[in-house]
Amino acid sequence: MEKEKKIQERTIVNRKKILDSARQLFNEKGYYHTNTKEIAKEADVATGSFYNYFPDKLSIFQEIMIMHLERNYADLCELTKKLNEHPHRAKATIVNYVHTGMDHAYENRVMFQDFDSILQANPQLGEIIGVFYNKIMTEIYDFCKDSPHVIKRTANPLVMSQMAYFIIQGTSELMSKLLEDVDKREYEEQLAQIVYWYLFGS
Template structure:
């Protein structure tokens, strides 16, 4: 029993080391320029041991992607909850959400530059992304449909939810591609003004 517990603990630790090392390399060299041997070396495991945890490089990317998407979904759920509980500080709450999202995007910007081409070559990743997209849209839909504070700009809450999502995602993608030396704070503040007006403004 004790031996099995130690093996399980070592498995968890080594998997995390491999995921962290892969993410670090994907964000410095890019996904396509990184190989499993490099990941194993940085993680401190042998190349042979590497394959006990992951069958290939793509499976690592998939797990990192799921972690990223799940974090985005949970952040959005938390945002909707706070907007309902504290509507008086909605602008500040939306700003923090946007800033956190941007920070996560900048951390993974190199890795996710390869994202579209990886998904095109591996449709199963597109299916996973689609499942999270549906969950996120459903959360926004519920918020737009049920919150007493949201300005109903259309009789169709689905349109409201998609527009709110596209406003944040589309503008965030634009800002994320700005040069590194650009002061992005004003862009973030403008995005918050737009989203706030769309959801709550008169």
């Protein structure tokens, strides 16, 4: 029993080390310029035993992507909760949400720069994204439909929820591609102002 527990603990530790090392290398070199041998070395895991934890590089990327999407969904749920509970702080809450989200996007920019081509070559990833997209859109839809603080700009909450999503997602993707020396905070402030106006402004 004790031996099994130690094996489980070692598995958890080694998987985390591999994921952390892969994320680091993906963000330094990009997905296609990183191989499993490098990841194993960075994680201080024997190359031979590496495959006991992950069958290939794609499975690591997939797990990192799921963690990324889970975080995005959790952050969104926290946002809608705060906006409902403290509407008088809505502007500051949205500003903080945008700043935090964009910081995370900048940190992982290199890792996801090849995302479209990875997705094209591996359609099963699209199914995973679809599940999270539906969860995210449902959360925004319910918020736009049910929150007493949101201005109903249309009788159709689906239109509002999709517009809110497109504003944030589309602008965020553009901002994540800005040059390093550009003052990104000013862009983020403007995005937060637009989202606030769309949901709460007159």
